[in-house]
Amino acid sequence: MKIAFIGLGNMGLPMALNLARAGHDVTGFDVAGVTSDAFASAASAAEAARGTAVVITMLPNGDILRAVADEVIPAMDQGAVLLDCSTVDVASARDVAERARAARLGALDAPVSGGTGGAEAGTLTFMVGGDADAFETAKPLFEIMGQKAVHCGASGNGQAAKICNNMILGITMIGTCEAFALADKLGLDRQAMFDVVSTSSGQSWSMNTYCPAPGVGPKSPADNDYKPGFAADLMLKDLRLAQQAAEQADADTPLGAAARDLYAAFVDTEDGAGRDFSAMLPRFEGRGRG
Numbered sequence: 001m002k003i004a005f006i007g008l009g010n011m012g013l014p015m016a017l018n019l020a021r022a023g024h025d026v027t028g029f030d031v032a033g034v035t036s037d038a039f040a041s042a043a044s045a046a047e048a049a050r051g052t053a054v055v056i057t058m059l060p061n062g063d064i065l066r067a068v069a070d071e072v073i074p075a076m077d078q079g080a081v082l083l084d085c086s087t088v089d090v091a092s093a094r095d096v097a098e099r100a101r102a103a104r105l106g107a108l109d110a111p112v113s114g115g116t117g118g119a120e121a122g123t124l125t126f127m128v129g130g131d132a133d134a135f136e137t138a139k140p141l142f143e144i145m146g147q148k149a150v151h152c153g154a155s156g157n158g159q160a161a162k163i164c165n166n167m168i169l170g171i172t173m174i175g176t177c178e179a180f181a182l183a184d185k186l187g188l189d190r191q192a193m194f195d196v197v198s199t200s201s202g203q204s205w206s207m208n209t210y211c212p213a214p215g216v217g218p219k220s221p222a223d224n225d226y227k228p229g230f231a232a233d234l235m236l237k238d239l240r241l242a243q244q245a246a247e248q249a250d251a252d253t254p255l256g257a258a259a260r261d262l263y264a265a266f267v268d269t270e271d272g273a274g275r276d277f278s279a280m281l282p283r284f285e286g287r288g289r290g
């Protein structure tokens, strides 16, 4: 398949490499001038998009996605698919899809979970919104770049699924970390805490799979001095997107808002920038109620 890949950053480059290695005809473009010997490069997003069956974007945010969509949509052949894998706000995803459909293109929003490790290993999970026909076209590409693709319904629903999932993740990670810090102060051993909670009703992915306490549970970023992993900065981005969507949809999300505020303080004014999102535990450890 002839594919354009726009945005060759930490996630996009390994995803594009996997497609090229699987035999697809990939042309890449990134404003930062990133290129690879494994696939062709174009001088602009529009040039990369011309004559392709699928244009994949993996970009930092919704404003950049809108700007790139303005460039590539007029260059694409009718019937081709615009496949955005970035994490962006639901409104931008829906707007770009509408513009693509008006130009007789297929459109999918397909944010991922799995991080840079998943991008390199081709084991990402895709949460996909958009037309069923476009989903069928993109399916073989999802199978190369990932291990699972869930079709969540209409355009924007992929982004909706992503931010709802990550809102739960942010909230449960904070809950797990504050409970560990409380347990410490109550004299409860961390291993005992893990053994009880991971097999009781307080269990979650944050406790059982990604335990924020070093030396307890499966290996996680806590065992590597909280190097990400999933950076607190990216969690904050997703929690902000969740609150933006909640405001637009008039949804009451008090714990999502509290999680956003805590991660904002951690990243913007404490030492959370560049650390894993589970480093909330040492943050709580050092604090009292005052």
Ligand code: NAD
Pocket (backbone or CB within 6 Å): 006, 007, 008, 009, 010, 011, 012, 029, 030, 031, 032, 034, 045, 058, 059, 060, 061, 064, 067, 068, 085, 086, 087, 088, 112, 113, 114, 115, 116, 230, 234, 237
């Ligand atoms: P990144 O900053 O490493 O890469 C983004 C790339 O887009 C950069 O190389 C940048 O130069 C390029 N770019 C910016 N504007 C452009 C334009 N107008 N035209 C072409 N290229 C342009 O970010 P990343 O870590 O690769 O993340 C990409 C997306 O995936 C984000 O939306 C992020 O939220 C999401 N995501 C990231 C992770 C992760 O662990 N890194 C996990 C899940 C989802």
